[in-house]
Amino acid sequence: MNEINKEISEFLQKGRAKNVKELVTKALEENVDPKEILNDGLLSGMMIIGQKFKNNEVFVPEVLVAARAMNAGLSILEPYLIKAGNEPVGKAVIGTVKGDMHDIGKNLVVIMLKGAGFEVTDLGVDVDPDTFIDKAEEIGADVICMSALLTTTMPAMKMTIDRLKERNLRDKYIVMIGGAPVTDQYAKEIGADFYTEDAASAAEAAKAAVLNKR
């Protein structure tokens, strides 16, 4: 692996956004392939942090600062990825459902989706069912991702899916859900396509599902 990508990965794991930005710029000046910087630098670092989080070795703040560093690197890299003719894997619309204001987990999924090569439209929190659908229609999305942190707001996920059905659009989109009280069983109950436990798995599942659908 390119030495500079390894450094990017290490700084990202430490959450050093400034260093990550500088190194991504430097790597681009040295004509390192943008896709390599993404995969071997940013994503590889984020994956290591994700794994350590699963093993309880690092905790929420470390994941968040790493994610911020990843975002910083991505902001530099994105134009080059597009210029290199790198078609996005797909387009995703994401938000926290109606009645729910929690966004830490949702923001992590946004970053991991971007890392996985998605063009992401983040609708924020307290998102109405029809807003999800209207935005997905507008940008030609492949995936709709919904997050909920309260059992009392989970029904809003079902409302979005029901609205999709009413509007005869259900089969057009891959619907993914997540959040602390959400389970795989609940995803099946309400007719969502996927539930994943964490942000990294969400991005992987979204990518696999989109590629599979084509």
Next chain:
Amino acid sequence: MQLTVLQGTEQKTVTCVPGDTVLQTLVKHGISLPAACGGNGLCGKCRFRRIHGTLKEPPGKDGWYLACRTHPLSDCVIEIPASGGAFAVLTETGAQTGDLSQAADRDFGIAVDIGTTTIAMALTGRQTGKIYRTYTAVNSQRQFGADVIARIDAANKGNLAKLQKSVREDIERGITQLTDNAPPVSGVAIAANTTMIHLLMGYDCSTLGVYPFTPFTTDSIHTDLWFEPQIPVWVLPSVSTFVGADILSGLYASDFEANGKNCLFIDLGTNGEMVLGNKDRAVCTSVAAGPAFEGGNITCGTGSIDGAICDVHMAMADGHLQIDCETIGHAPPCGICGTGVVAAVAELSRLRLLDETGLLDDTLQDGVLLCRTPDGEPITLYQKDIREIQLAKSAVRAGIETLIRAYGITLSQIDCVLLAGGFGHTLSVDSAVQIRMFPAALAHKIRPVGNSALEGAIKALARPDAQTVMEKIKSVCSEITLSNDPAFQDLFMEYIYF
């Protein structure tokens, strides 16, 4: 179907409705098992062993079944852990106690504190404000879930009438027992969190569980006792959905209205409600602390019951870690309660066996064996448990810091800190400061006040001006909403560390 339950030396046979889980059956018959996650199969606390009979689901790898996930298919005999699901209920208050036969009171009343988990009640004198009898019980609504969100969810799914009936029966039982062979009572005062009040009154809960969390009402409610209509009931007023009548009642008990001094009032449980201010102006908020302080989501966690580890001391001697555990009632250890976890984490942090991010030392990667039960089962504190405490303590501290900023004073201008509730009653202040849950500068000002919600209800029955005073406190309290406050989130991240 019959379900026979063995617990220690006791045995009880109950009827099981087909389709009900073991947990639902046990709760319906007043046998409590811990179920911190509300029966969602997540916490692993409601475990039992099968002696005989057919069960629909298989056991876990360790041979234990989860009561919330298992349905009996025939008559069954099961065994539940001896230390099962008892809950400690705090009735200790600042109010005086007295002997009913020598009471100087002309009138008597019943004070009630409906908690999400437990209910505490007192027979009290309306002239002296003395407590003559107390009564405690587990809130039977637990069969619908452990926390307020689960209850709201159940109410919204058509169970509101059942939830109302359940808590009304709990209170009726308490009143019947408290008034047995006692002079008649002339009034009932009820303190509770806003959700419990909604469920007691049968109010619509559909806006209670979703942003912006609007309550049906926060006003005082004057009604009649449903089974003795001649007895008036006063449900005390609340500030908001998150800061309920239990907190307002606690403030009233603490003479908040009479005080020009700046006082920080904190009630720690699944939610940490806090109020900072004085008689003229106050700010309040509520943070989500999760069930860790009550022993929930902790691998070997338990409520504050006899045998629960409540304090831990550690020392390094010749390169070995020595651990001394103290249990409630000095009973044989059966698990660890919230204050025990806080103490253990504080000791690990003090000895630098925990780094500032909360990561256990390499030598302790398999967990910290605190002690063993009489059966030889290990009581271990794991990395995951430390993470739970980190989330809880950081939410509390970030809430305190946010209130101090919003109120616009410095730590040194806070004159007293009142800790309400069972967890605050037994919490070691030194441990709490060590893990950065409370600022060190406040340590010597912290005072536990016991069940101040119950005390406020007692005082409300004894003072003719109670309503005026409580309305005054309500009017000076302004609530701060923390969801999506970026400053709160930054503080939360900062105080996750040790």
